[in-house]
Amino acid sequence: VQEVPMEDVYKYGIVNGVFIEDDVYKVKDLVEKPSINAAPSNIAILGRYIISPQIFEMLEKTKPGKNGEVQLTDALKLLLGKEAIYAYKFKGKRYDVGDKLGFLQATVEFALKRDDIKDQFKAYLKSIIKKID
Template sequence: MIKKAIFPAAGLGTRFLPATKAQPKEMLPVVDKPIIQYAVEEAVNSGIDEIIIVTGRNKRAIEDHFDISFELEYFLQKKGELDLLKQVREISELATVYYIRQKEPLGLGHAVLVTKELVKNEPFAVILSDDLIVSDVPCIKQMIEIYERYKCSVIAVEKVPREEVKNYGVIAGKEIDDGIYQVTDLVEKPLIEEAPSDLAIVGRYILTPGIFYMLEKVKPGRGGEIQLTDGLKLLLEKEAIYAYEFKGKRYDTGSKLGFLIASVELALKREGLGEQFREYLKSLRLD
């Protein structure tokens, strides 16, 4: 069983400056919930009960969010705001949460590598909260089912327009079942004409502990960063890796446009808010 999930959250969030100058990007709210909470809830709803958040400087707000807030709970109790009190308590009771510092932002591979002693010798999930995925069955739960079938690393992929492959890691592989591919190669941000497919890697992974030994061998690239894709390429020489075209809708909340789209679409689905918001949008005159 997959019981641990890593959440890299040490990035500087430069695409959202100045909003992220003094608060973590992961704490920006989509409707009324921080981006990272959606991802943690996905993990918990997939059966994961140990959350490892890789943080950096100025990320204290993430720790406070998943901690107990005695003053706030007392205030809500005193005012009789029991529904809000329930919501606040549920956040601190979601799972066991551990924090570890990535002292320098040295790439996704390095963020995974610093968790080696916490994960130990067992398979684990990696979830990038920028990719907010809405689905009937949680995306990570879908991937755990694939892992249980093959007992190998599984990476989430989705088809993207050919002109966008340069923004992603891309796989080459053979489809062996509906939406399941045995990976033969991985290419980080290829040129359009050199991309092996239109299947882009997105922010969900189930990894075997062998990835740690491969990441220790990876030579740092541009900016001294250790890329997870490079570690996966080395792992592929030793173990099979599968890619899974997950069922659900992904919002790239790491971009301003994706963040706005997610905010609008999730607000429209929110009970007690969606109907009024829809009527407001209909009333807009877009000149």
Template sequence: MIKKAVIPAAGLGTRFLPATKAQPKEMLPIIDMPTIQYVVQEAVDSGIEDILIISGKGKRAIEDHFDRNHELEARLVEKEDRSLYDEMRRLSDLANIHFVRQKELNGLGDAISYARHHVGNEPFAVLLGDTIMDSVIPVTQQLIDTYEQYGGSVIAVEEVPADKVNRYGIIGGKSLSDRILELDTLVEKPAISEAPSNLAIAGRYVLSPEIFSAIEQTGMGKNNEIQLTDALRLLLKRECIYAHHIEGKRHDIGNKLDFLKTTVEFALKRPEFAEPFRKFLKEILQDKS
């Protein structure tokens, strides 16, 4: 059973400045919940008990968010707000959450390497801290099921428009079922003419511990960073890697427009907001037409 997960969350979030000057981008809320809490909840819902968050300078707010706040809890008790009190206690008890800082921002592959001693010789899940998955079965659980069936590292993938493949890591391989492929290649941000498919890596992985030696042997790649995709290409020479075409929708919170879209979609799913918010949107659209 896979019980450990790694969440890289060390990026500077420059695309959200000035909002991220003094707070992590992973703490930007979708309505009333920070992005990274959705990610942690997905891991927990997938049976993960132990989570290592790879953070960086200026990310202390993430640690505080998952820690207990006794003063706040006492105030909620005084106000007899039991539901919020229970929610705060549940938040601090979600999982065994640990933190380590990435000393230099040398890419996703480098960030994952910081988990080597924590993970040991176990397979583990990786969930990018700025990507939310909306699915009936947690996407991480989907990958774990595939790992247990096939016995090799698994990468979440989704279809993207052909003219956007140069923005993603792209995989190629042979189909084993409707949603599972056995990989034969991975390319980081290929030119459109060189892309092996339009299946893009979607921010979730289940990896064998052999990935650490592959990262160690991986040089600087795109953007002068150690790319996880490059390390996976090395790992592919040693063992089988599979891709799982996810059931669900990926929300990339790394840019402002997608952040806005995600907020609207999630608001429309909330019972207390859905009808008045939908009415508000219709009124705005009518005013602009």
């Protein structure tokens, strides 16, 4: 999990949890893409999981939610009724590639790290910036 700006909570599954030790939360509740007013926190689920096999039973019981999709967050909420769930607070840079701007930012930053294309890509970006100004 990672903190996100409150105005972005509607983009993520959000955790309501209790901080129990360094970077670890005990999850009390999960809400899939809540409105700002309904969000229990600004702690966003990043989509990396270690889950018990019982999640498959919970997925079978989960009804489609937003956009007619079965949400893993909803299945995790059911699982929470049977076993404890913990969340680890991620440290580091994260790219939201589910967001158009985040996808472009990740692409540009990773392209600039590649030895085989970074010089040509920098030159390209500079030429684009000159056209903007």
